[in-house]
Amino acid sequence: MIRLLALRELRSLFSMPSTWFILALLQFILAWFFLARVEAFLEIQPQLAQLANPPGVTTTVAAPMFNTVALLLMMLVPMFTMRLIAEERRNQTLTLLLSAPLSGLHIVLGKFIGLLTFLVVLVTGVPLMLYTLALGTQLDHGLLLSNMLGLLLLTASYIALGLYISALTTQPIIAAIGALAVLLGLWLADIGAVAENSPWHAISPLNHFQNFNNGLLDSSDAAFFVLFTTVFLLLTIQRLHNNRRYG
Amino acid sequence: MSNIAPEITLCARNLTRRFGNITVIHNLSLELKRGEVLGLLGHNGAGKTTTLQMLTGCLLPDNAEKSECSIEICGIDLLRKPTLAKAHLGYLPETPPLYRELSVNDYLTFAARLRGMKSADVAGALTQTLQRCGLEAVGKKIIGTLSKGYQQRVGIAQAIIHSPAVIVLDEPTVGLDPAQIRGIRTLIRELGDTHSVILSTHLLGEVESVCDRVEIMQHGRLIYGDTSAHMRQHGNGKMSLEEVFLEITENHAAEELAL
Missing domain, CATH: 3.40.50.300 (P-loop containing nucleotide triphosphate hydrolases)
Known part of the structure; x- marks a missing residue:
């Protein structure tokens, strides 16, 4: 059932021209950024070589690239999550799901996994581009893997948040603005807080991504993402139930 | 009986x-x-x-x-x-719950599977329902491009495709x-x-x-x-x-x- 809902979500996404447009545009931007980083690396390579312990190509090209993708996703994810429930409600298609033999968990997980799959496809270009560097040099696979894992967890948490906000309203645009506002707010609060131990750092997904970005696998960061995602998925299920209760 | x-x-x-x-x-x-x-x-x-x-x-x-x-x-x-x-249950609400970007066949297949039909049985049910609701000619069309009357019929079709009690x-x-x-x-x-x-x-x-x-x-x-x-x-x-x-x-x- 979950797979069926996820596939339907994907089919609807890929039947819209705007999806293909974003897909193409994003590949272009990422490729541009990648080439710019590689060029910069080649320019400073002679100077780097004089250092005692020079940073490699993975640190100077891959890590900043993943960081940019993380920021880009923060803006992109709300544009996709807005449709998930708000649009179904506006088009009255939610009734089809509510009157079908599905639990709230099925509906929410189906949508979550559907969109997560899509976004994974959307950013697969990044590791593929980075692995082309392996043709000419040695890559730090550990750093790349930790970045990919971090990005996956980060995306999941963004989607869960966007899904919940989408479940609160009937207007997709409001859902998009709401999700973007919350994500931007968390990010700004994180970079704005000066104190090292400020609680703002603890609740910002992007801050928890930094360790993954540096190649540091910290179980508390992973736990944060899992908790963040679970909480918002549960809230969405509850919200769908309240939909039946309060109309 | x-x-x-x-x-x-x-x-x-x-x-x-x-x-x-x-x-x-x-x-x-x-x-x-x-x-x-x-x-x-x-x-x-x-x-x-x-x-x-x-x-x-x-x-x-x-x-x-x-x-x-x-x-x-x-x-x-x-x-x-x-x-x-x-x-x-099969339910047709006031506004038919149609995914406008899907084709009629895809949508009805989705509706049937959603109600727990085995994928092997869906093809037969689909042909029968299309015929019953007079939708044979538009099976491959995108729902959003159909006229209101056809959309209403697709709405009825999704409610009966799994032959609910x-x-x-x-x-x-x-x-x-x-x-x-x-x-x-x-x-x-x-x-x-x-x-x-x-x-x-x-x-x-x-x-x-x-x-x-x-x-x-x-x-x-x-x-x-x-x-x-x-x-x-x-x-x-x-x-x-x-x-x-x-x-x-x-x-x-x-x-x-x-x-």
Whole structure:
């Protein structure tokens, strides 16, 4: 059932021209950024070589690239999550799901996994581009893997948040603005807080991504993402139930 | 089949629903047998749609936790075991729930699978439903490009594709031309032989031509229930069904005022 809902979500996404447009545009931007980083690396390579312990190509090209993708996703994810429930409600298609033999968990997980799959496809270009560097040099696979894992967890948490906000309203645009506002707010609060131990750092997904970005696998960061995602998925299920209760 | 009492496929007891301070449905009880077409008749705002939403599990009655309130579909409790009970339901809401970007075939396949049909059975059910609803010619078209009448038929098709025991149709003939209305009525009649159908309408002609039984709703209460043949005799055969309906609802409104 979950797979069926996820596939339907994907089919609807890929039947819209705007999806293909974003897909193409994003590949272009990422490729541009990648080439710019590689060029910069080649320019400073002679100077780097004089250092005692020079940073490699993975640190100077891959890590900043993943960081940019993380920021880009923060803006992109709300544009996709807005449709998930708000649009179904506006088009009255939610009734089809509510009157079908599905639990709230099925509906929410189906949508979550559907969109997560899509976004994974959307950013697969990044590791593929980075692995082309392996043709000419040695890559730090550990750093790349930790970045990919971090990005996956980060995306999941963004989607869960966007899904919940989408479940609160009937207007997709409001859902998009709401999700973007919350994500931007968390990010700004994180970079704005000066104190090292400020609680703002603890609740910002992007801050928890930094360790993954540096190649540091910290179980508390992973736990944060899992908790963040679970909480918002549960809230969405509850919200769908309240939909039946309060109309 | 004919000598044993037909089984009861839908049984709702004491449904009450409030929106804010306004009670929209008062203690409503309904029963539906297999092979029966029940027409829910009433003015605008009488509570027909709300009732159907509750019967399909899209809306919970206010007293859902209390034991006096229950909705059973084929003997399965909708309020306590919703996923089991809903497998026997087909529902066409007021606005057909269509994914406009999908093709008719894809959409109906999705609807069938969603109701738990095995993928091996879907192809057969799809051909049959397309033929029944007169959609063979548009199977490959995108739903968003179809006319309103065709969209309405796709809406009916998604409600019957998994041949559920109980079919709930909220104003099924809205937006159709006279020829299509006749086609859909014949279809509902056909469905009524093997399934139970409950439909809401404010068209009296519809009641006359397809329903075995009528329940008239007003202000959230069922005020009159009888077979449609009996209803016709209500005015000693002199009045048209329309006059009977108006007389019943006006009498009831007067009684309410007197209380």
